[in-house]
Amino acid sequence: MLQRAGSSRSFPKHFNPGTTGSSSGDSASVPDHGSKVSARPETSLLVLNAPEPPPPWQELSGRVRRAVLAEGNRPSSLTKWFVSVLRGLFPILRWGRHYDRKSFRRDLMAGLTLASLGIPQSIGYANLAKLDPQHGLYSSFVPPLIYAVMGTSRDIAIGPVAVVSLLLSSMTQKLVDPYTHPEAYRSLVLTATFFAGIFQASFGFFRLGFVVDFLSHATIVGFTGGAAIVIGLQQLKGLLGINHFTNNTDVVSVIKAVWFAVHQPWNPDNLLIGFSFLVLIVIVRSIGLRKRNLFWLTAITPLLSVILSTLLVYLTRADKHGVKIIRQVKEGLNPSSVKQIRLTGPFIGETAKNGLICAIIALTEAVAVGRSFAAVRGYQLDGNKEMVAMGFMNIAGSLSSCYVATGSFSRTAVNVSAGCETTVSNMVMAITVFVSLQLLMKLLYYTPVTILASIILSALPGLIDIKEACRIWKVDKMDFLACLGAFLGVLFGSVEIGLLTAVIISFAKIIINALGPKVEILGRIQGTDTFCSMRQYPSVVETPNLLILRIDSPFLNFMNANSVKERILARITGGGDATMTRFLVLDMSNVTHIDTSGIPAVQEIHKKLTSNGVRLAMANPGWRVIHKMKLAGLVGIIGEEWIFLTVSEAVEACGRGNEEDDSSSG
């Protein structure tokens, strides 16, 4: 019964395309101005005779074509095509030929500095991801190597990052407990990494770069701030040397767990060591920020802290008195993890979803990092190639015991400060990590766990940007709401809830704004032919007997057609001076799309106006709008001679019609 009921919305059925007179047969009460208006501006013919807009699938097929033909122009032979594809995939083949010793010297220095920061950070983030320390190092070896040959950014430093580590562990531990089933947990993390790689590469191949834009600037500010606090709270476990901690990430659970733990007997030595080194790192950083030439000091302090604290524990044998130490770190190169990737089983759907979320968050961070440094250094980043490179590096990573790696902001900043020239600095870092994996892992036996917490904690303040949140509040309250939603969601719900809240708020904002039935009254700016909104420009003047309305929505569709219709009719039938109105000019400039609910709405407006003795004129209908109106026969109903290119032409024609009426009636 539903559909017949919709018949009031159905299309005009009695339309004769040959007709050019106005169909004022709807009601006999309206004088037919149509036939009298002979001096139609030629421009209105342009409106009616515009070429057909391209069909919706043409744009789509164009996108696919551009994606398949790498460089746009067809190469002459198969060999050349192969070479061009290779060069597209591996930018190193292009810049590698001009690479010289001077650049290498700079990259070498940058790479070594990077490694000194990256090694302790990677171990810390592996801890955050609830994996063994070596997995953090693995992830700083294979992915940077792959990125070095495939990436287009010269600055990005690749490796595990805090937010993705937190995200991955908080989502995966809902499926399998990392402490009771470490093998199964690791398998799920690697599978999620594999999926993340597949998704990232697909986004790049199919040029779906816009997925990265799903997270607005405001969302990222809020989300990162919340995640930083959550990560900080997680570090309390290491810093206080707590044995039994919660698996939840929300503030309430963590504070409860800490509260419970500190009421048990506990060893303050962990806190003492951790806090001392945290203070050291923070002081060194503040010096580094003031004196730019001491930045290397900032970069190596984490490594120094690890070395110092390890020595301290080793010399004092503090591990016997309750200071937790890392103990065994597995030596040697990344082992293959092909067999740990399970594409079947009960958690496959969940794991794929986790992979997708990590893929998007990792890309968002990497692309933002890459773009900001590319802008500073004045080169263009190819977003799609970046995504392909990230995808391949994570696929390769997942097969060699790495978890999701991406471009890290803190390490990229160090890389740039250390004077990197190309991605070779990533290679140098990877090789340094490789060497330490082979030789130095034994030395980490006595490293206190609490120092890893200090290193992570020291990196967090950079993630909380209160100033930026204030700016967002100032400029856009709804954006601030999305920011706050992400922040509070992460803090009191979970990482996923925070993201979901923010995405929902952002999209709701788009839909509300797109569909809010805004109908503006226009008036003439005195002495000109320009017609503007009376609310925006209070000085404009109205024309007698004439109402000019602009639909301020890009759509006239199922969601807003009824309310737009009601608002317009309320202006006419609402009484008051509206009863004097004899012409309604509808400015359609802003309407770019109309659908099968919008067309009947315009038709009903015309019908109702006609029965109220008001003539409808339409100005500047968009390309797709006039095309669909022609298809649906609505042009014939309104009357071709009442469709104009500009508001001023419509107003002039109405003025003429008015005078003629007056003279004929007078």
Next chain:
Amino acid sequence: MLQRAGSSRSFPKHFNPGTTGSSSGDSASVPDHGSKVSARPETSLLVLNAPEPPPPWQELSGRVRRAVLAEGNRPSSLTKWFVSVLRGLFPILRWGRHYDRKSFRRDLMAGLTLASLGIPQSIGYANLAKLDPQHGLYSSFVPPLIYAVMGTSRDIAIGPVAVVSLLLSSMTQKLVDPYTHPEAYRSLVLTATFFAGIFQASFGFFRLGFVVDFLSHATIVGFTGGAAIVIGLQQLKGLLGINHFTNNTDVVSVIKAVWFAVHQPWNPDNLLIGFSFLVLIVIVRSIGLRKRNLFWLTAITPLLSVILSTLLVYLTRADKHGVKIIRQVKEGLNPSSVKQIRLTGPFIGETAKNGLICAIIALTEAVAVGRSFAAVRGYQLDGNKEMVAMGFMNIAGSLSSCYVATGSFSRTAVNVSAGCETTVSNMVMAITVFVSLQLLMKLLYYTPVTILASIILSALPGLIDIKEACRIWKVDKMDFLACLGAFLGVLFGSVEIGLLTAVIISFAKIIINALGPKVEILGRIQGTDTFCSMRQYPSVVETPNLLILRIDSPFLNFMNANSVKERILARITGGGDATMTRFLVLDMSNVTHIDTSGIPAVQEIHKKLTSNGVRLAMANPGWRVIHKMKLAGLVGIIGEEWIFLTVSEAVEACGRGNEEDDSSSG
């Protein structure tokens, strides 16, 4: 690390509001036209000095205020206020005073005709909803009575309808099997009805009429067509007298079940009786359609068929030979069902969701029916009051053993044809149903089940509108996709999958259209000051040294700011004759909203253009856009003197700047 990475998107920080000169300090290579352009049109001052747009919450609070104060104007005393609220809630208090005997006579006739159609239909729909027959009759008694005093439509006939019955049973039987646990099933149906009523009333109170618009015209055409086929297939059970049928509604399951059933021994008498009466009803309807004065024949044929077939079975005792009969129908008035509404328990969430979906579908049908007949008869329907009335009638219904009732298209059409004047015809029908519930239920003992299937089947062709689907295809291919999605989803998935598919397609279309980064090149229509898209109007001409681009999206936000930026910059840095460009005029007419990602994008465009020696001018930024640009300090960066009201003013100013440069360099 995420957020800092976004620093490339952060706001301009070095902005001095007092500055009026262009900030060409970005790059020394650009001549500072700014100071030379003294003859700025006054109109551009209007752009800069527009009043602040209302904050987003003002619109929201306005909506709530309008909802609370019923009629808009504050009544003087409490009594008057009470009376006005009462009159608002019960329109019968207004029109009831002028109700006369003549109107009553017409309503009486209409109500009796309605009852003769409504009684057999209600029993059939109760069967479709997998409830006992009396529940259909209950639902044709209490809800119409409530609606009669609260509704604003004079034509709508209230009762159970096919689509909602199918929806309710298909969703509820996933929770509890209606055959093995009829009590629990009924309880869930009544609870869903209660929720539906609560939701409907809330939509009305909070003026959320737009929820009804969630389903586009195209969606409804597809959904109803699919539902009609599904309902038809469900009737095969009754028509063939099958004992074991499937609980699934999709085509594949039903055809399998029928295939299996007809390969067992079965009695063709059911099919014979059902089919004969189906043919009878269809023939009478086709006569009724041709001769309008015989419409009453169409209306009473279902009742006649019930009486005839019951007599037939009774006289031949066909029930002993395998013809299925209704047997016991409980006599008496609606029993209270307050205790069957369970607001606790495991299914409460699911049931509330079912209630919400039924509420929306029922409202969509009722509002569409009401609107189409109100349009024909020339009165205005208050959508919010309708929703409140529907809500109360379903709440009351759920407390008195009724399931979801709404405005039925087929019965409303009969009501109108029979000459109803007011909702009194609904009362007459309700009283007739009441009388038959009290007295005539025993007579239904021998009514064959198959006749109910015939009655439902005979109403189905009206639900499938192939012509309308063709029109949708012609006008809007994407709408057709939504229509097809709903149709196939209902047919091969389930009712919910069909709805979800269509809603997702519809919303995806909005978001894709809103965010597609369309940047149009504009040109001047020769001999005018009008600038139009070169694609829409191929005859327009470009201006030398000048590129005019219009952003054809209502938003410049996180979703499209990057791609819009890239498209615009590609025009300038893309080589070819673009290198001659010295001015870029950005027409912002269509951009109504900009967010904290859009503003940095414009800033980057300005920066990049400046470094390429191109001057950026902006024309006609919207109200909210100029306000946010001012807040973010972007106006100062672009330079106040490069912001214009119209494209033609911007072009003129660029022309002057160009000449001055030429003369100074020449």
